[in-house]
Amino acid sequence: MRWSQYFIPTLREDPADAEVVSHKLLLRAGLIRQLGAGIYSYMPMAQRIALKITQILREEMNRIGGQEFYLPALHPAEVWKESGRWDAIGAEMFRLKDRKDADMCLGMTHEEIFTTIARNELRSYKQLPQVWYQIQVKFRDEARPKSGLMRLRTFVMKDAYTFDVDNAGLDKSFADQREAYKRIFSRCGIEYSIVEASSGSMGGSESNEFVAKTDAGEDLIASCANCGYAANLEKATSRLAPVKDLVGPEAPEEFPTPGVRTIDDLANFPGGALAKNQIKTLVYVYGDHASGASSAKWALLLLRGDHQVHDIKLADTLGASFIRAAQPNEIIDLLGASAGSLGGVGAKQKIAQLRNGDEVRVIADFALKGRRDMTTGANKDDHHLRGVDIERDIQIDQWADLRSVNSGEACPRCETGMLDVYKAMEIGHIFKLGTKYSESMGATVLTEQGKPVPIVMGSYGIGVERIITAAIEQNHDADGIIWPKTIAPFDVVVTVTNMKDEKLRETGEKLYKxxxxxxxxxxxxxxxxxxxxxxxxADLIGIPYRVTIGKKVSDGLVExxxxxxxxxxxxxxxDVVSQAQKLALAGL
RNA sequence: CGGGGCGUAGCACAGCCUGGUAGUGCGCUCGGUUUGGGACCGAGAGGUCGGAGGUUCGAAUCCUCUCGCCCCGACCA
Incomplete structure (x- = not known):
């Protein structure tokens, strides 16, 4: 391309709306322009980058037997109602009506559509496995689009789906995708990690998240440099130093604690207890989006005083798509005491009495297992209980992992490692879906024994804009972008220092050709x-190599x-053509 | 959805408090000088001040409503 004709609207100054580096550089390098919140137009050079990325995606998907489809972005509501997600998903789905007043939506992912094809066309185990994918636009009405191409409302995704006859087949398909993803991100020049993550409302048994480390990221990852353990904080665990408790009294003892409202207050109160010897009691409301407040239920959470509840762990534990902390007045209605004086001892009975049969689920964090002689609220303002033996004195429905891990805690997998918590952005996610969609939508095949079984599915996504964003976040300097060679819009830029100099101009033209x-x-x-x-x-737009045509041309030299x-x-x-060729094609 | 901020020329911003000719830098056009790390001089073009309503002789400026965008939080297949 000739720069004089090509549309590269670079900016000298940082646009006011951009905060993160990749967003600023995308705008300044003339790659994108904003149309609305989370909606961007891609300029020609960005399109070249996207094409290089999608080419890599295609090569790696095809390499593991993937077959490329192209499915509609506009969906009738029926298929989403069949899978149950029309109701399970909230405001994040763009919904609309057609002229006949029928419900429609814009696809945020394509499990339902691919499953529709699978159930209509796949009949026999002999046709499996199938690996289907597409590169397609997705729509999500994000509550808060942000950071340029980091979180968009319309974006391009490579999404793949595998169909197997059994779990062993799924394991193989999943492993194939995992390897393909590793090659894809490596080839795109992105430094990534594979971490354990929550499957959220996708459902399924197991998922791996691919993340790129960057401070602009929205996820927190705990990782161990010693053994390689890595997990999203929504899933991460750690090994805690054991706490030795005294035996404590035969039964809990109530004592007055005037003015004590917080864990810290109690830690500093004469006759109180250290935070790690306290039981923190939280009240949550949970349910699902569809049924709204009418179906809301109560959960009482018990954690060690110095621990923090992680909301996604809690939602996963409750199996709820909606959770929130209870309001102060709700807490008083429920337990007859305010938030600073709650406790699990006798809580179920008290709730049953005060709320006339309302049930509450009492969930205790694993870190409290076996603890004795603890201190907690008495469900009476300005009073606490000491000498609480958690298993003896509290009626617990469920033990669960509820707490957030912290940097510096011991690795759960190895003896000596220590966890480090860092920020990262999600660039890909692979899920073992199992039979969630095939069962709800009736996609079955006959086995060798002639028995109908639901197809075992996996789903695998990569965000194209996320790759672009991660590549810039990880590859830039004060002067601009430094594209990894494999996804750079151009391999080399020929810079003619003075177009009015006939000799330089002609040299540049010839070299270009x-x-x-x-x-x-x-x-x-x-x-x-x-x-x-x-x-x-040239520095700003980040072309990997530049050939400068300057005065030294008279000596037969360029830079x-x-x-x-x-x-x-x-x-x-x-020599410059052969040298540039060697460098540009030399991989990363 | 809660909290905060911002909408004035293509971009970045001033002007608003205290109402009275709409301004600065960059970019753009033309002429000239210059030509290896965002040149200089001169002359120009370009704005219904996000929108609607109101107050006023007069509104970018004051009031009401509304739309949009950014940031923090909640949320996030």
Whole structure:
């Protein structure tokens, strides 16, 4: 391409609306323009990048036997009602009506549509496994779109679905996808980790999240440098130092604690207890989106005083799509005491009495297992109980992992490792769905024994814009983007320092053509601009190599500049094509 | 959805408090000088001040409503 004709609307200044680095650079490099919140137009150079990425996606999907489809983005509500997600998913789905007043929606993912094809067409185990994928636009009415292309309302996703006759087949398909994903992200030049994650409302038994470490990310990852354990905080566990409790009294003892409202208050109160010897009692309301408040139920959570509840762990434990902390007045109605004085001892009875049969689920965090001589609220303002033996004195319905882990805690997998918690962004997610969709939608095949069984499914997604964002977050400097070679919009830019100099111009034109002939994507900066402007722009848009055509041409020399290393070498004009070719195709 | 901020030229912003000719820098156009890290001089073009209503002789400025965008939180297949 000739820069003078090509549309690259670069900006000198940072746009006011951009906060994170990738967003600023995407705008400044002339790659994107905003149309609305979470809605962006991709300029020609961004489209070139997206095409390079989708080419890698296709190659790696095809390599594991994937077959590319193209499914509709506009869906009738029926299929979503069949799977149950029309009701399970809340405001995040774009919904609309057609002219006949029928419910429709814009696809946020395509399990239902692929399952529809599978159930109509797949009859026999002999047809399995199938690996189906597409590269398609998705729509999600995000509550808060943000950070440029990080969280969008319309975006491009490579989504794949596998169909197997049994779990062993799914394990193989899942492993294939996992390996393909590793190759994809490596080839895109992204530093990533594979972490355990919650499956959320996708359902299914197991999921791996691919994340790219960046401070702009929205996820927190706990990882162990020693053994490689890594998990999203919504799933991560850690090993805690054991606490030795005294035997304590025969029964809990109530004592007055005037003015004590918080864990800290009680820790500092004479005759109180250290935070780790307290039981924190929280009241939550849970249910699901569809049935709304009418179906809301109560949960009483018990955690160690110095621990924090993790909302996604809690939602997963409750099997609820909606949870919230109870309001202060709700707590008083429920337990007859305010938030600072709650406790699990006798709570079930008290609730049954005060609320006339309302049930409450009492869930205790694993970290409390076996603890004795603890201190907690007495469900009476300004009073606490000491000497509580949690298993003896509290009626617990369920033990669960509810707490957030912290940096510095011991790794749950190995003896010596320590967890580090860092920020990352999700770039891909693979799920073992099992039979959730095939059962609800009736997709079965006959086994070798002639018995109908639901197809065992997996689903696997990669966000194209997330790859672009992660690549920039991880590859930039003060001057601009440094594209990984494999996804760079151009391999090399030929910068003619002075277009009015006939000799330089002709040299640049010829070199440009030679580079193209050699199979490289070349960009010729033939603009009538000063050299400084061209250098700044070239750095900003991040082309991996730049050939500068300057005065040294009279000695038969040009400069070959490496954007990442920021170093340049004089190269004989006759050699520059082969050298550029070697560098550009040398992988990352 | 809760909290905060912002809508004035293509971009970044000032002007608003205290109502009276709409401004600055960058970019853009033309002419000239310059030409290896975002040149300089001169001359220009470009804005219904997000929208609607109100107050006033007069509104970018004051009041009401509304739309949009950004940030924090909640939420997030």
């Amino acid at each position: 030679d580079l193209m002939r050699a199979g490289l994507d070349a960009l010729l900066d033939d603009r009538d601009e000063r050299a400084g402007v061209k250098f700044k722009d 070959l500049f490496d954007r990442r290393a920021k170093s340049s070498n004089d190269v004989k004009l006759a």
